[in-house]
Amino acid sequence: MTESAEVGRDAEAVSKFVEGFAAQLVEAGMQRMAARVFAALLASDSGAMTSAELGAQLQVSPAAVSGAVRYLAQVHMVSREREPGSRRERYRVHSDQWYEALTNRDAVLKRWEQTLREGVDSLGAATPGGQRIAETLAFFEYLEGELGKLMERWREHRDKEFGSSS
Amino acid sequence: MTESAEVGRDAEAVSKFVEGFAAQLVEAGMQRMAARVFAALLASDSGAMTSAELGAQLQVSPAAVSGAVRYLAQVHMVSREREPGSRRERYRVHSDQWYEALTNRDAVLKRWEQTLREGVDSLGAATPGGQRIAETLAFFEYLEGELGKLMERWREHRDKEFGSSS
DNA sequence: CGCTTCTTTCAGAAACTTGTGAAGTTAAGG
């Protein structure tokens, strides 16, 4: 039934997933366009798309794609590839994307911890507020250590189940 | 030297911490006012403040406090108390606030997983895109299980170190 | 070495978010 203007796959199903998942990422605090680009890549056949393809699927200008990709590259959620002998760039998701993202999250945690440490110092470790903040700090330190181990275990778990993909 | 207009504690140090930590929460995707209210409570002496106190410290209207608190209560980061025999309400952070927040995060994860599952179905589990999404789904399912255990271990760890506070 | 194709940057318009003041609602206390 969806054979009119067939684009290679069920374009409508892809789009529905992309927009739905992107919306949830946005709700969790991610920039809208970055979320849409990321979701589109995730759902793509090869895991990589060109700027033009992304623009076409998401109905946005090249400028918007450029901005989104810059952000995603910064937080290591996509990598850029240049096909040798072409000005065309491809943007790719890795299957260990989430690992990377979580690793990066680590850096955020570190900054939080620093702020909390300063808070404890300036309120005084003996004050009730200072103690409360110290406990929060302890939680984040614990979390940080555990997350590292958790990701290690995930890699093993995944390798068994999926074989080590890219 | 900061004894002029002493408010009970070093108001400036408190404010500096509150605004700094709130800014980082905002960066991580939290609503600005909710972040400021939460940080203020965290740094407070008793861990609880009235609407009026919050308004005074943060220099905002009662309406703004009301909105922020509604959100924070929804995501279980503060609880409301009514002092018996008073129309005044107090908002409190618990020291297991982050536990609660993470538990709630769980609900978010569940929604993500549902979306991913639908994505796998509609793209087809045999397609490359479908497989990629399935792996992401597997990651989140793994993460969800591990987070539960992690929080359990944290509680033990904390009880040893801090004694079980409220 | 210039042409062409692709990407990036930038200023501005549109859309959305967020906080305010004012009016409305609830409930304590006389």
Add this chain to the structure above:
DNA sequence: CCTTAACTTCACAAGTTTCTGAAAGAAGCG
């Protein structure tokens, strides 16, 4: 009961964010 203190809701204004079109900047290819 009526008064009054406290919280909530709502419409709107101010401030941000976000996307676009246009122009400028790289880099292959003839």
